[in-house]
Amino acid sequence: MKKKILVTGGSGFIGTNLIEYYKDNYEVLNLDNTKPRNESHSTYWKNVDILDQEKTIQLFNDFQPHYVLHMAARTDLDGKTLEDYAANTTGVEHIITAINQTPSIEKVIFASSRLVCEIGYNPKDEFDYKPSTIYGESKIIGEQIVRDSKSLDDNWIIVRPTSLWGPWFDIPYKNFFDSIKRKVYVHPKGKNIYKKFGFVGNCVHILDKLLFDKKLNTQTVYLSDFDTLEVKQWANIISNKFHGHNIKSVPLFVLKTLAVSGDVLKTIGFKSPPITSFRLDNILTNMDYDTTKVEEVVGKLPYNLEEGTTITYNWYKANN
Template identity: 50%
Template sequence: MAKILITGGSGFIGTNLVAYFCSKNHEVINLDINSPKNKLYLKNWVKGDILNLSDIKSCFNTFNPEYVVHLAARTDLEEKKSINSYSANTDGVLNIVEVVNSFPNIIKTIYASSRMVCRIDYLPTSFNDFCPPNLYGESKVIGEKLVKEKAKHDYVIVRPTSIWGPYFEIPYRTFFDTIRKKTFFLPKNYNPKKSFGFVSNTVFQIEQILFASKENTEENYYLSDYPAINLKEWSNLISEEFNGKKTKEVPIFLLIIAGKIGDILLKTGWKNPPLTSFRLNNLITDMVYDTQNLEKLCGELPYKLENGVKITTQWIKNEHAKSV
Protein backbone atom coordinates (compact mmCIF):
# COMPACT_ATOMS: atom_id res chain seq x y z
CA MET A 1 0.00 0.00 0.00
CA ALA A 2 1.38 3.39 -1.04
CA LYS A 3 0.68 6.98 0.00
CA ILE A 4 -0.30 8.86 -3.16
CA LEU A 5 -1.06 12.57 -3.43
CA ILE A 6 -3.02 13.60 -6.51
CA THR A 7 -3.40 17.26 -7.39
CA GLY A 8 -6.49 18.00 -9.43
CA GLY A 9 -8.17 14.82 -8.25
CA SER A 10 -11.59 16.46 -8.69
CA GLY A 11 -11.10 16.82 -12.44
CA PHE A 12 -11.96 14.28 -15.12
CA ILE A 13 -8.87 12.05 -15.12
CA GLY A 14 -8.29 12.79 -11.43
CA THR A 15 -11.77 11.60 -10.43
CA ASN A 16 -11.14 8.26 -12.10
CA LEU A 17 -7.60 8.03 -10.73
CA VAL A 18 -8.66 8.66 -7.12
CA ALA A 19 -11.30 5.94 -7.38
CA TYR A 20 -8.85 3.53 -9.01
CA PHE A 21 -6.10 3.93 -6.43
CA CYS A 22 -8.59 3.76 -3.57
CA SER A 23 -9.91 0.49 -5.01
CA LYS A 24 -6.34 -0.83 -4.71
CA ASN A 25 -6.32 0.14 -0.98
CA HIS A 26 -3.71 2.85 -1.36
CA GLU A 27 -3.80 5.91 0.91
CA VAL A 28 -4.94 8.71 -1.39
CA ILE A 29 -5.24 12.46 -0.92
CA ASN A 30 -6.82 14.69 -3.55
CA LEU A 31 -5.52 18.26 -3.35
CA ASP A 32 -7.93 20.38 -5.36
CA ILE A 33 -9.60 23.78 -5.16
CA ASN A 34 -12.90 22.10 -6.14
CA SER A 35 -14.80 19.38 -4.28
CA PRO A 36 -14.84 15.88 -5.83
CA LYS A 37 -17.26 15.05 -8.62
CA ASN A 38 -17.69 11.61 -7.05
CA LYS A 39 -18.94 12.30 -3.52
CA LEU A 40 -17.81 8.86 -2.35
CA TYR A 41 -14.34 10.37 -2.13
CA LEU A 42 -15.04 13.50 -0.11
CA LYS A 43 -13.00 11.93 2.70
CA ASN A 44 -9.94 11.97 0.44
CA TRP A 45 -10.26 15.64 -0.47
CA VAL A 46 -8.12 18.48 0.86
CA LYS A 47 -9.13 21.88 -0.44
CA GLY A 48 -6.15 23.76 -1.77
CA ASP A 49 -4.95 25.95 -4.61
CA ILE A 50 -1.73 25.01 -6.43
CA LEU A 51 -1.08 28.74 -6.87
CA ASN A 52 -0.94 29.05 -3.08
CA LEU A 53 2.39 27.66 -1.90
CA SER A 54 1.24 27.45 1.71
CA ASP A 55 -1.74 25.26 0.71
CA ILE A 56 0.60 22.83 -1.02
CA LYS A 57 3.16 22.74 1.81
CA SER A 58 0.46 22.21 4.42
CA CYS A 59 -1.00 19.25 2.52
CA PHE A 60 2.40 17.67 1.87
CA ASN A 61 3.55 18.14 5.45
CA THR A 62 0.38 16.58 6.85
CA PHE A 63 0.17 13.64 4.44
CA ASN A 64 3.88 13.05 3.73
CA PRO A 65 3.30 11.30 0.38
CA GLU A 66 5.50 8.67 -1.25
CA TYR A 67 4.18 9.36 -4.75
CA VAL A 68 2.71 12.45 -6.43
CA VAL A 69 0.56 12.71 -9.55
CA HIS A 70 0.21 16.34 -10.61
CA LEU A 71 -2.93 16.75 -12.73
CA ALA A 72 -4.23 20.14 -11.54
CA ALA A 73 -4.41 22.64 -14.39
CA ARG A 74 -6.56 25.06 -16.28
CA THR A 75 -7.62 22.96 -19.27
CA ASP A 76 -10.03 25.06 -21.35
CA LEU A 77 -9.01 26.71 -24.61
CA GLU A 78 -11.06 29.88 -24.18
CA GLU A 79 -8.34 32.39 -23.30
CA LYS A 80 -7.12 34.29 -26.37
CA LYS A 81 -5.33 37.33 -24.92
CA SER A 82 -2.85 36.53 -22.15
CA ILE A 83 -0.94 33.43 -21.17
CA ASN A 84 -0.98 34.77 -17.61
CA SER A 85 -4.53 33.43 -17.38
CA TYR A 86 -2.99 29.95 -17.48
CA SER A 87 -0.78 30.57 -14.44
CA ALA A 88 -1.98 27.28 -12.91
CA ASN A 89 -0.10 25.54 -15.74
CA THR A 90 3.10 27.50 -15.20
CA ASP A 91 3.41 28.98 -11.71
CA GLY A 92 1.37 26.10 -10.31
CA VAL A 93 3.76 23.56 -11.82
CA LEU A 94 6.74 25.45 -10.42
CA ASN A 95 5.17 25.41 -6.94
CA ILE A 96 4.71 21.63 -7.09
CA VAL A 97 8.28 21.12 -8.32
CA GLU A 98 9.71 23.22 -5.50
CA VAL A 99 7.70 21.44 -2.81
CA VAL A 100 8.52 17.96 -4.13
CA ASN A 101 12.19 18.98 -4.24
CA SER A 102 11.99 19.55 -0.49
CA PHE A 103 10.62 16.03 0.18
CA PRO A 104 13.47 13.60 -0.57
CA ASN A 105 11.34 10.64 0.56
CA ILE A 106 9.03 11.02 -2.45
CA ILE A 107 9.79 8.11 -4.78
CA LYS A 108 8.35 9.43 -8.03
CA THR A 109 6.26 12.30 -9.37
CA ILE A 110 4.21 12.29 -12.54
CA TYR A 111 3.52 15.66 -14.19
CA ALA A 112 0.61 15.84 -16.63
CA SER A 113 1.22 17.97 -19.69
CA SER A 114 -0.92 17.74 -22.84
CA ARG A 115 -0.74 16.56 -26.44
CA MET A 116 -1.53 20.21 -27.28
CA VAL A 117 2.10 21.21 -26.85
CA CYS A 118 1.92 20.53 -30.60
CA ARG A 119 -0.91 21.28 -33.01
CA ILE A 120 -2.85 18.29 -34.27
CA ASP A 121 -1.29 18.16 -37.77
CA TYR A 122 2.30 18.59 -36.55
CA LEU A 123 4.44 15.51 -35.91
CA PRO A 124 7.21 16.42 -33.44
CA THR A 125 10.67 15.01 -34.02
CA SER A 126 11.29 14.62 -30.28
CA PHE A 127 9.73 15.44 -26.91
CA ASN A 128 11.61 18.75 -27.01
CA ASP A 129 10.06 19.78 -30.33
CA PHE A 130 7.06 22.03 -29.65
CA CYS A 131 4.45 23.66 -31.87
CA PRO A 132 1.54 24.75 -29.66
CA PRO A 133 -1.66 25.91 -31.42
CA ASN A 134 -2.95 28.19 -28.65
CA LEU A 135 -2.19 29.80 -25.29
CA TYR A 136 -3.20 26.66 -23.41
CA GLY A 137 -0.64 24.66 -25.38
CA GLU A 138 1.99 27.35 -24.81
CA SER A 139 1.37 27.18 -21.06
CA LYS A 140 1.88 23.42 -21.11
CA VAL A 141 5.16 23.87 -22.99
CA ILE A 142 6.33 26.25 -20.27
CA GLY A 143 5.25 23.74 -17.62
CA GLU A 144 7.26 20.94 -19.22
CA LYS A 145 10.34 23.15 -19.50
CA LEU A 146 10.04 24.16 -15.84
CA VAL A 147 9.94 20.54 -14.73
CA LYS A 148 13.01 19.64 -16.79
CA GLU A 149 14.90 22.71 -15.60
CA LYS A 150 13.95 22.80 -11.92
CA ALA A 151 13.07 19.26 -10.77
CA LYS A 152 15.71 17.62 -8.57
CA HIS A 153 13.72 14.42 -8.11
CA ASP A 154 12.60 11.37 -10.08
CA TYR A 155 9.82 12.44 -12.42
CA VAL A 156 7.97 11.47 -15.59
CA ILE A 157 6.08 13.88 -17.85
CA VAL A 158 2.97 12.42 -19.48
CA ARG A 159 0.97 13.92 -22.32
CA PRO A 160 -2.65 12.75 -22.25
CA THR A 161 -3.97 12.69 -25.79
CA SER A 162 -7.74 12.89 -26.25
CA ILE A 163 -9.09 11.06 -23.21
CA TRP A 164 -12.77 10.14 -22.85
CA GLY A 165 -14.98 8.25 -20.41
CA PRO A 166 -17.10 8.73 -17.27
CA TYR A 167 -16.93 12.22 -15.71
CA PHE A 168 -15.59 13.79 -18.91
CA GLU A 169 -16.69 17.21 -20.11
CA ILE A 170 -16.16 19.38 -23.20
CA PRO A 171 -15.24 18.48 -25.93
CA TYR A 172 -15.66 14.70 -25.91
CA ARG A 173 -18.77 14.70 -23.74
CA THR A 174 -20.23 16.98 -26.43
CA PHE A 175 -19.19 14.47 -29.09
CA PHE A 176 -21.02 11.65 -27.32
CA ASP A 177 -24.07 13.86 -26.65
CA THR A 178 -24.40 14.94 -30.28
CA ILE A 179 -24.34 11.29 -31.33
CA ARG A 180 -26.95 10.48 -28.66
CA LYS A 181 -29.16 13.28 -29.98
CA LYS A 182 -28.59 12.14 -33.60
CA THR A 183 -27.08 15.50 -34.53
CA PHE A 184 -23.59 14.20 -35.33
CA PHE A 185 -22.70 13.25 -38.91
CA LEU A 186 -19.55 11.62 -40.19
CA PRO A 187 -17.80 13.37 -43.09
CA LYS A 188 -18.19 11.14 -46.14
CA ASN A 189 -14.92 9.68 -47.45
CA TYR A 190 -13.03 10.66 -44.30
CA ASN A 191 -11.96 8.09 -41.72
CA PRO A 192 -8.95 9.46 -39.84
CA LYS A 193 -6.98 7.43 -37.31
CA LYS A 194 -6.92 8.84 -33.78
CA SER A 195 -4.72 8.26 -30.74
CA PHE A 196 -7.55 8.52 -28.22
CA GLY A 197 -7.68 6.99 -24.76
CA PHE A 198 -10.44 5.48 -22.63
CA VAL A 199 -9.92 6.94 -19.16
CA SER A 200 -9.85 3.58 -17.35
CA ASN A 201 -6.95 2.57 -19.57
CA THR A 202 -5.33 5.93 -18.87
CA VAL A 203 -5.39 5.46 -15.10
CA PHE A 204 -3.98 1.94 -15.56
CA GLN A 205 -1.12 3.44 -17.59
CA ILE A 206 -0.47 6.07 -14.92
CA GLU A 207 -0.27 3.31 -12.32
CA GLN A 208 2.25 1.35 -14.39
CA ILE A 209 4.43 4.44 -14.88
CA LEU A 210 4.19 5.49 -11.23
CA PHE A 211 5.29 2.17 -9.77
CA ALA A 212 7.84 1.14 -12.41
CA SER A 213 11.49 1.40 -11.47
CA LYS A 214 13.46 4.40 -12.65
CA GLU A 215 15.55 2.12 -14.87
CA ASN A 216 12.42 0.91 -16.69
CA THR A 217 10.77 4.28 -17.32
CA GLU A 218 11.47 7.07 -19.76
CA GLU A 219 11.17 10.80 -19.14
CA ASN A 220 8.13 11.30 -21.39
CA TYR A 221 5.08 9.33 -22.51
CA TYR A 222 1.99 10.03 -24.57
CA LEU A 223 -1.07 8.54 -22.84
CA SER A 224 -3.30 6.87 -25.40
CA ASP A 225 -4.98 3.57 -26.18
CA TYR A 226 -3.16 1.46 -28.71
CA PRO A 227 -3.41 0.83 -31.54
CA ALA A 228 -4.97 4.08 -32.75
CA ILE A 229 -8.71 3.85 -33.42
CA ASN A 230 -10.49 5.08 -36.52
CA LEU A 231 -13.18 7.71 -36.15
CA LYS A 232 -15.86 5.85 -38.08
CA GLU A 233 -15.60 2.69 -35.96
CA TRP A 234 -15.67 4.68 -32.71
CA SER A 235 -18.63 6.83 -33.68
CA ASN A 236 -20.58 3.85 -34.99
CA LEU A 237 -20.05 1.95 -31.72
CA ILE A 238 -21.34 4.95 -29.76
CA SER A 239 -24.34 5.43 -32.06
CA GLU A 240 -25.28 1.75 -31.90
CA GLU A 241 -25.26 1.88 -28.08
CA PHE A 242 -27.46 4.99 -27.99
CA ASN A 243 -29.65 4.61 -31.05
CA GLY A 244 -29.26 1.08 -32.34
CA LYS A 245 -27.90 2.24 -35.69
CA LYS A 246 -24.70 3.53 -37.26
CA THR A 247 -23.81 7.19 -37.66
CA LYS A 248 -25.05 8.91 -40.78
CA GLU A 249 -22.50 10.24 -43.27
CA VAL A 250 -22.81 13.55 -45.13
CA PRO A 251 -20.69 15.41 -47.70
CA ILE A 252 -17.84 17.37 -46.16
CA PHE A 253 -19.05 20.73 -47.54
CA LEU A 254 -22.15 20.56 -45.33
CA LEU A 255 -19.96 20.13 -42.25
CA ILE A 256 -17.76 23.02 -43.36
CA ILE A 257 -20.86 25.24 -43.46
CA ALA A 258 -21.98 23.95 -40.05
CA GLY A 259 -18.51 24.66 -38.66
CA LYS A 260 -18.60 28.26 -39.91
CA ILE A 261 -22.03 28.73 -38.32
CA GLY A 262 -20.54 27.42 -35.08
CA ASP A 263 -17.71 29.95 -35.38
CA ILE A 264 -20.28 32.74 -35.59
CA LEU A 265 -22.18 31.37 -32.59
CA LEU A 266 -18.95 31.34 -30.59
CA LYS A 267 -18.39 35.02 -31.36
CA THR A 268 -21.93 35.85 -30.24
CA GLY A 269 -21.34 34.19 -26.86
CA TRP A 270 -22.52 30.60 -27.37
CA LYS A 271 -19.96 28.63 -25.37
CA ASN A 272 -20.43 25.19 -26.85
CA PRO A 273 -21.90 24.99 -30.37
CA PRO A 274 -22.15 21.44 -31.77
CA LEU A 275 -19.46 22.09 -34.40
CA THR A 276 -16.83 24.72 -35.15
CA SER A 277 -14.17 24.95 -37.85
CA PHE A 278 -11.54 24.11 -35.21
CA ARG A 279 -13.39 20.95 -34.18
CA LEU A 280 -14.04 19.95 -37.78
CA ASN A 281 -10.34 20.21 -38.59
CA ASN A 282 -9.58 18.03 -35.57
CA LEU A 283 -12.28 15.63 -36.72
CA ILE A 284 -10.90 15.00 -40.20
CA THR A 285 -7.16 15.08 -39.42
CA ASP A 286 -5.12 12.00 -38.51
CA MET A 287 -3.73 12.21 -34.98
CA VAL A 288 -1.46 9.27 -34.24
CA TYR A 289 1.32 9.34 -31.64
CA ASP A 290 4.18 6.96 -31.08
CA THR A 291 3.21 4.80 -28.09
CA GLN A 292 5.85 2.07 -28.46
CA ASN A 293 7.55 2.98 -25.19
CA LEU A 294 4.18 3.03 -23.41
CA GLU A 295 3.20 -0.35 -24.89
CA LYS A 296 6.52 -1.84 -23.78
CA LEU A 297 5.97 -0.67 -20.21
CA CYS A 298 2.23 -1.33 -19.84
CA GLY A 299 1.53 -4.29 -22.09
CA GLU A 300 -2.07 -5.19 -22.94
CA LEU A 301 -4.67 -2.67 -21.85
CA PRO A 302 -7.51 -3.79 -19.56
CA TYR A 303 -10.34 -2.33 -21.69
CA LYS A 304 -11.10 -2.82 -25.38
CA LEU A 305 -12.75 -0.04 -27.37
CA GLU A 306 -16.14 -1.76 -27.22
CA ASN A 307 -15.94 -2.07 -23.43
CA GLY A 308 -15.04 1.58 -22.99
CA VAL A 309 -17.92 2.71 -25.20
CA LYS A 310 -20.43 0.56 -23.30
CA ILE A 311 -19.24 1.86 -19.92
CA THR A 312 -19.25 5.49 -21.08
CA THR A 313 -22.64 5.42 -22.81
CA GLN A 314 -24.19 3.76 -19.76
CA TRP A 315 -22.72 6.47 -17.52
CA ILE A 316 -24.19 9.16 -19.79
CA LYS A 317 -27.59 7.44 -19.76
CA ASN A 318 -27.50 7.36 -15.96
CA GLU A 319 -26.47 11.04 -15.77
CA HIS A 320 -29.19 12.01 -18.25
CA ALA A 321 -31.80 10.09 -16.23
CA LYS A 322 -30.82 12.01 -13.09
CA SER A 323 -31.32 15.36 -14.83
CA VAL A 324 -34.86 14.73 -16.16
Protein backbone atom coordinates (compact mmCIF):
# COMPACT_ATOMS: atom_id res chain seq x y z
CA MET A 1 0.00 0.00 0.00
CA LYS A 2 1.34 3.45 -0.94
CA LYS A 3 2.18 5.96 1.77
CA LYS A 4 0.14 9.17 1.75
CA ILE A 5 1.49 12.71 1.43
CA LEU A 6 -0.68 15.79 2.02
CA VAL A 7 0.50 19.13 0.65
CA THR A 8 -1.25 22.30 1.72
CA GLY A 9 -0.82 25.01 -0.90
CA GLY A 10 -0.18 22.34 -3.52
CA SER A 11 -1.43 24.71 -6.24
CA GLY A 12 1.36 27.19 -5.55
CA PHE A 13 4.88 27.25 -6.95
CA ILE A 14 6.67 24.91 -4.54
CA GLY A 15 3.51 22.90 -3.96
CA THR A 16 3.02 22.21 -7.66
CA ASN A 17 6.55 20.85 -7.90
CA LEU A 18 5.99 18.70 -4.80
CA ILE A 19 2.81 17.19 -6.23
CA GLU A 20 4.64 16.40 -9.48
CA TYR A 21 7.53 14.83 -7.56
CA TYR A 22 5.42 12.57 -5.38
CA LYS A 23 2.34 11.71 -7.46
CA ASP A 24 3.67 8.53 -9.08
CA ASN A 25 4.96 6.81 -5.94
CA TYR A 26 2.62 8.08 -3.22
CA GLU A 27 -1.02 8.88 -2.72
CA VAL A 28 -1.06 12.66 -2.77
CA LEU A 29 -3.60 15.27 -1.75
CA ASN A 30 -3.44 19.00 -2.38
CA LEU A 31 -5.43 21.26 -0.06
CA ASP A 32 -5.66 24.73 -1.59
CA ASN A 33 -8.26 27.45 -2.17
CA THR A 34 -6.90 27.96 -5.70
CA LYS A 35 -7.10 25.49 -8.57
CA PRO A 36 -3.82 23.80 -9.57
CA ARG A 37 -1.41 25.65 -11.85
CA ASN A 38 -0.76 22.33 -13.54
CA GLU A 39 -4.15 21.18 -14.87
CA SER A 40 -3.06 17.55 -14.78
CA HIS A 41 -2.98 17.81 -10.98
CA SER A 42 -6.72 18.49 -10.71
CA THR A 43 -7.48 14.96 -9.54
CA TYR A 44 -5.34 15.49 -6.43
CA TRP A 45 -6.94 18.81 -5.43
CA LYS A 46 -9.51 19.60 -2.76
CA ASN A 47 -10.75 23.19 -2.68
CA VAL A 48 -10.41 24.43 0.89
CA ASP A 49 -9.21 27.54 2.68
CA ILE A 50 -7.09 26.59 5.70
CA LEU A 51 -8.91 29.33 7.60
CA ASP A 52 -11.92 26.99 7.42
CA GLN A 53 -10.86 24.89 10.38
CA GLU A 54 -13.73 22.40 10.31
CA LYS A 55 -13.30 21.49 6.64
CA THR A 56 -9.51 21.34 6.97
CA ILE A 57 -9.74 18.90 9.88
CA GLN A 58 -12.31 16.83 7.99
CA LEU A 59 -10.06 16.49 4.93
CA PHE A 60 -7.07 15.52 7.10
CA ASN A 61 -9.17 12.88 8.82
CA ASP A 62 -10.60 11.55 5.56
CA PHE A 63 -7.18 11.23 3.91
CA GLN A 64 -5.16 10.06 6.94
CA PRO A 65 -1.78 11.19 5.59
CA HIS A 66 1.55 9.84 6.77
CA TYR A 67 3.43 13.02 5.84
CA VAL A 68 2.39 16.68 5.64
CA LEU A 69 4.13 19.52 3.83
CA HIS A 70 2.47 22.75 4.93
CA MET A 71 3.19 25.21 2.11
CA ALA A 72 -0.09 27.17 2.12
CA ALA A 73 0.35 30.87 2.86
CA ARG A 74 -0.33 34.35 1.65
CA THR A 75 3.04 35.35 0.20
CA ASP A 76 2.60 38.75 -1.47
CA LEU A 77 3.79 41.96 0.15
CA ASP A 78 0.63 43.97 -0.51
CA GLY A 79 -1.13 43.40 2.81
CA LYS A 80 -1.56 46.36 5.14
CA THR A 81 -2.16 44.62 8.47
CA LEU A 82 -1.39 41.31 10.14
CA GLU A 83 -5.05 40.41 9.76
CA ASP A 84 -4.48 40.39 5.99
CA TYR A 85 -2.06 37.49 6.58
CA ALA A 86 -4.34 35.38 8.76
CA ALA A 87 -3.49 32.33 6.61
CA ASN A 88 0.08 32.59 7.95
CA THR A 89 -0.95 32.78 11.60
CA THR A 90 -4.43 31.45 12.31
CA GLY A 91 -4.00 29.09 9.37
CA VAL A 92 -0.97 27.52 11.08
CA GLU A 93 -3.02 27.02 14.24
CA HIS A 94 -5.69 25.23 12.21
CA ILE A 95 -3.12 22.97 10.57
CA ILE A 96 -1.67 22.04 13.96
CA THR A 97 -5.15 21.23 15.24
CA ALA A 98 -5.76 19.03 12.20
CA ILE A 99 -2.39 17.30 12.72
CA ASN A 100 -3.23 16.57 16.35
CA GLN A 101 -6.47 14.90 15.27
CA THR A 102 -4.77 12.74 12.63
CA PRO A 103 -2.83 9.91 14.33
CA SER A 104 -1.42 8.53 11.06
CA ILE A 105 1.00 11.47 10.61
CA GLU A 106 4.70 10.61 10.95
CA LYS A 107 6.37 13.91 9.95
CA VAL A 108 5.43 17.51 9.16
CA ILE A 109 7.36 20.24 7.36
CA PHE A 110 6.20 23.83 7.94
CA ALA A 111 7.23 26.46 5.38
CA SER A 112 8.20 29.90 6.67
CA SER A 113 10.19 32.55 4.75
CA ARG A 114 13.61 34.20 4.62
CA LEU A 115 11.72 37.50 5.06
CA VAL A 116 11.47 36.93 8.79
CA CYS A 117 14.65 39.00 8.45
CA GLU A 118 15.17 41.94 6.15
CA ILE A 119 17.23 41.46 3.02
CA GLY A 120 20.94 41.40 3.82
CA TYR A 121 20.54 40.63 7.52
CA ASN A 122 22.14 37.38 8.67
CA PRO A 123 20.46 36.20 11.88
CA LYS A 124 22.60 34.92 14.76
CA ASP A 125 20.27 31.96 15.23
CA GLU A 126 16.78 30.82 14.31
CA PHE A 127 15.22 33.01 17.00
CA ASP A 128 16.87 36.23 15.80
CA TYR A 129 14.34 38.22 13.77
CA LYS A 130 14.47 41.50 11.89
CA PRO A 131 11.48 41.80 9.55
CA SER A 132 10.93 44.71 7.18
CA THR A 133 7.47 43.70 5.95
CA ILE A 134 4.13 42.77 7.50
CA TYR A 135 4.36 39.50 5.59
CA GLY A 136 7.64 38.77 7.37
CA GLU A 137 6.02 39.58 10.71
CA SER A 138 3.24 37.13 9.97
CA LYS A 139 5.75 34.39 9.23
CA ILE A 140 7.52 35.04 12.53
CA ILE A 141 4.22 34.52 14.33
CA GLY A 142 3.67 31.31 12.35
CA GLU A 143 7.09 29.98 13.41
CA GLN A 144 6.42 30.86 17.03
CA ILE A 145 3.04 29.11 16.95
CA VAL A 146 4.75 25.91 15.78
CA ARG A 147 7.55 26.07 18.36
CA ASP A 148 5.20 27.02 21.22
CA SER A 149 2.67 24.30 20.49
CA LYS A 150 2.40 21.93 23.43
CA SER A 151 0.49 19.38 21.40
CA LEU A 152 2.93 18.71 18.53
CA ASP A 153 5.28 15.76 18.86
CA ASP A 154 8.92 16.30 17.89
CA ASN A 155 8.19 15.15 14.33
CA TRP A 156 8.39 18.55 12.61
CA ILE A 157 10.84 20.95 11.02
CA ILE A 158 10.52 24.55 9.81
CA VAL A 159 12.08 25.55 6.48
CA ARG A 160 12.68 29.10 5.30
CA PRO A 161 12.72 29.22 1.49
CA THR A 162 15.09 31.87 0.14
CA SER A 163 14.44 33.07 -3.43
CA LEU A 164 13.36 29.97 -5.32
CA TRP A 165 13.01 29.71 -9.08
CA GLY A 166 12.09 27.09 -11.64
CA PRO A 167 9.09 25.61 -13.47
CA TRP A 168 5.71 26.98 -12.38
CA PHE A 169 7.21 30.06 -10.72
CA ASP A 170 5.39 33.38 -10.77
CA ILE A 171 5.83 36.96 -9.60
CA PRO A 172 8.31 38.11 -8.40
CA TYR A 173 10.95 35.54 -9.39
CA LYS A 174 9.56 34.87 -12.85
CA ASN A 175 10.10 38.61 -13.49
CA PHE A 176 13.84 37.98 -13.78
CA PHE A 177 13.35 35.62 -16.72
CA ASP A 178 10.67 37.91 -18.19
CA SER A 179 12.95 40.95 -18.10
CA ILE A 180 15.85 39.08 -19.71
CA LYS A 181 13.58 37.70 -22.41
CA ARG A 182 12.32 41.23 -23.19
CA LYS A 183 15.90 42.56 -23.11
CA VAL A 184 15.04 45.07 -20.39
CA TYR A 185 17.23 43.58 -17.67
CA VAL A 186 20.54 45.38 -17.32
CA HIS A 187 23.16 44.67 -14.69
CA PRO A 188 24.78 47.37 -12.56
CA LYS A 189 28.19 47.99 -14.09
CA GLY A 190 31.12 46.64 -12.12
CA LYS A 191 28.92 44.94 -9.50
CA ASN A 192 29.41 41.30 -8.50
CA ILE A 193 26.33 40.23 -6.56
CA TYR A 194 26.21 36.86 -4.82
CA LYS A 195 22.97 35.13 -3.85
CA LYS A 196 22.01 31.88 -2.19
CA PHE A 197 18.98 31.26 -4.37
CA GLY A 198 17.38 27.88 -4.92
CA PHE A 199 16.37 25.93 -8.01
CA VAL A 200 13.03 24.36 -7.14
CA GLY A 201 14.13 20.91 -8.34
CA ASN A 202 16.93 20.95 -5.79
CA CYS A 203 14.65 22.30 -3.08
CA VAL A 204 12.04 19.59 -3.62
CA HIS A 205 14.89 17.08 -3.31
CA ILE A 206 15.92 18.71 -0.03
CA LEU A 207 12.37 18.66 1.30
CA ASP A 208 12.09 14.98 0.44
CA LYS A 209 15.30 14.20 2.34
CA LEU A 210 14.16 16.24 5.35
CA LEU A 211 10.77 14.54 5.32
CA PHE A 212 12.32 11.14 5.93
CA ASP A 213 15.16 12.18 8.24
CA LYS A 214 14.95 12.93 11.95
CA LYS A 215 18.31 14.63 12.61
CA LEU A 216 16.95 18.17 12.18
CA ASN A 217 13.56 17.66 13.82
CA THR A 218 12.27 20.72 15.75
CA GLN A 219 14.87 22.95 14.09
CA THR A 220 14.55 25.82 11.61
CA VAL A 221 16.67 25.71 8.45
CA TYR A 222 17.02 27.62 5.19
CA LEU A 223 15.79 26.06 1.95
CA SER A 224 18.06 26.94 -0.97
CA ASP A 225 20.85 25.66 -3.18
CA PHE A 226 24.04 25.09 -1.25
CA ASP A 227 26.28 27.16 -3.53
CA THR A 228 25.87 30.90 -4.03
CA LEU A 229 25.38 32.14 -7.57
CA GLU A 230 26.70 35.35 -9.09
CA VAL A 231 23.74 37.23 -10.53
CA LYS A 232 25.42 38.51 -13.69
CA GLN A 233 26.76 35.05 -14.51
CA TRP A 234 23.28 33.58 -14.10
CA ALA A 235 21.70 36.38 -16.12
CA ASN A 236 24.17 35.69 -18.92
CA ILE A 237 23.27 31.99 -18.92
CA ILE A 238 19.58 32.90 -19.25
CA SER A 239 20.22 35.59 -21.88
CA ASN A 240 22.27 33.23 -24.02
CA LYS A 241 19.41 30.76 -24.03
CA PHE A 242 16.94 33.41 -25.16
CA HIS A 243 19.13 35.57 -27.39
CA GLY A 244 22.55 33.98 -27.86
CA HIS A 245 24.45 36.81 -26.17
CA ASN A 246 25.21 38.26 -22.74
CA ILE A 247 23.22 40.97 -20.97
CA LYS A 248 24.19 44.63 -21.00
CA SER A 249 25.54 46.58 -18.04
CA VAL A 250 24.74 50.20 -17.15
CA PRO A 251 25.88 52.59 -14.41
CA LEU A 252 24.11 52.09 -11.09
CA PHE A 253 22.60 55.60 -11.08
CA VAL A 254 20.59 54.68 -14.20
CA LEU A 255 19.04 51.72 -12.40
CA LYS A 256 18.26 53.84 -9.36
CA THR A 257 16.43 56.34 -11.58
CA LEU A 258 14.41 53.53 -13.19
CA ALA A 259 13.60 52.12 -9.77
CA VAL A 260 12.18 55.44 -8.58
CA SER A 261 10.02 55.54 -11.73
CA GLY A 262 8.82 52.05 -10.86
CA ASP A 263 7.91 53.22 -7.36
CA VAL A 264 5.76 55.95 -8.87
CA LEU A 265 4.05 53.49 -11.21
CA LYS A 266 3.23 51.24 -8.27
CA THR A 267 1.69 54.08 -6.27
CA ILE A 268 -0.68 54.89 -9.14
CA GLY A 269 -1.83 51.29 -9.44
CA PHE A 270 0.60 49.52 -11.79
CA LYS A 271 0.77 46.12 -10.12
CA SER A 272 4.18 44.88 -11.19
CA PRO A 273 6.64 47.46 -12.57
CA PRO A 274 9.81 45.98 -14.11
CA ILE A 275 11.89 47.42 -11.27
CA THR A 276 11.23 49.25 -8.01
CA SER A 277 13.50 50.44 -5.22
CA PHE A 278 12.58 47.35 -3.21
CA ARG A 279 13.50 45.04 -6.07
CA LEU A 280 16.69 46.93 -6.85
CA ASP A 281 17.79 46.69 -3.21
CA ASN A 282 16.96 43.01 -3.37
CA ILE A 283 19.11 42.62 -6.48
CA LEU A 284 22.07 44.59 -5.12
CA THR A 285 22.25 42.99 -1.69
CA ASN A 286 24.39 39.90 -1.27
CA MET A 287 22.43 37.03 0.22
CA ASP A 288 24.05 34.15 2.05
CA TYR A 289 22.61 31.73 4.57
CA ASP A 290 24.10 28.90 6.57
CA THR A 291 22.94 25.61 5.06
CA THR A 292 25.65 23.45 6.63
CA LYS A 293 23.31 21.28 8.70
CA VAL A 294 21.06 20.63 5.73
CA GLU A 295 24.04 19.78 3.51
CA GLU A 296 25.13 17.14 6.04
CA VAL A 297 21.74 15.45 5.78
CA VAL A 298 21.11 15.88 2.04
CA GLY A 299 24.52 15.55 0.41
CA LYS A 300 25.04 16.56 -3.21
CA LEU A 301 22.13 18.27 -4.97
CA PRO A 302 20.85 16.79 -8.26
CA TYR A 303 21.06 19.94 -10.45
CA ASN A 304 23.77 22.51 -11.06
CA LEU A 305 23.02 26.09 -12.14
CA GLU A 306 23.26 25.38 -15.86
CA GLU A 307 21.01 22.32 -15.63
CA GLY A 308 18.39 24.06 -13.51
CA THR A 309 18.36 27.05 -15.84
CA THR A 310 17.94 24.82 -18.90
CA ILE A 311 14.98 23.02 -17.30
CA THR A 312 13.41 26.35 -16.35
CA TYR A 313 14.03 27.85 -19.80
CA ASN A 314 12.40 24.87 -21.53
CA TRP A 315 9.37 25.09 -19.23
CA TYR A 316 9.17 28.85 -19.77
CA LYS A 317 9.24 28.49 -23.56
CA ALA A 318 6.52 25.87 -23.44
CA ASN A 319 4.23 27.82 -21.13
CA ASN A 320 4.61 31.49 -22.11
